[in-house]
Amino acid sequence: MNTVQIGSKTFTGPAGWADITPRHFRQLLNWRIGLDSDPAGRWVLLELWYGIGHKYWHKLSDDNRVSLISLLDFLDTRPERWMLPKLRIGKRTYIGPGDGLDFLTFGEFMYAQAARDRYRSDGQPEDLAELMASLYRPRAFFFQPSGEGYRKLFDIREHPEQIKRVSIVPVEIQQGVLMNFEGCLDRFPTQFPHLFKQSGQGDGGGSWLDVGLSLARQTSALGTFAQLERSNLFLVLSTLDAIMKENEELKAKLEK
Structure with a gap:
């Protein structure tokens, strides 16, 4: 975590992706969509994540403000750590692929990679939904066999229905999952x-x-x-x- 001193007041905020919580990540995704990734939006994030109110901004010089904004330069990279480990979709809890995709089977990965490639090629929403359905699995009930992370085992026969279910996830979350997936691919x-x-x-x-x-x-x-x-x-x-x-x-x- 980073620590910032303004006058007699101390503020603490994330120094990198390792410090970002699911709540932080959702705020980031709302900023990316709502402000079209306008750099001015980083002021909003600094206020949200560090708790620096407007009365403190006015005490800062332009150089100090630039220095503060640079604390969020890590946002120019993509995270390898999985930022939204769980999602509530309808009445079920869905478990993500784990940090660095550790929970994925090879089959799940093949479907996710194919959906990602198609989405990058044509931008169709259904491809993004298939990426979601390939990466997130319902939490297995106690009587069901499960894979790593207590994820229900992947079954291609259920895949179309899972795609339909996850398609209701807000678009900013789906875009965040895409970014996170590609961040994991970056280290391959x-x-x-x-x-x-x-x-x-x-x-x-x-x-x-x-x-x-x-x-x-x-x-x-x-x-x-x-x-x-x-x-x-x-x-x-x-x-x-x-x-x-x-x-x-x-x-x-x-x-x-």
């Missing part, structure tokens, strides 16, 4: 460097996920494709990255 090239290197992503190459899926179908290391879909996302990606690394090392030896 560092986490799985061999998988991304082989895809050639960033220089006109194919999708890294397509490369991973192709490799997964060729190897028995992850079982059948049905088993692959039910496996934890990071177990699958870590395994595929390790296989890519072994292939690179073998190729290097053969070329000597």
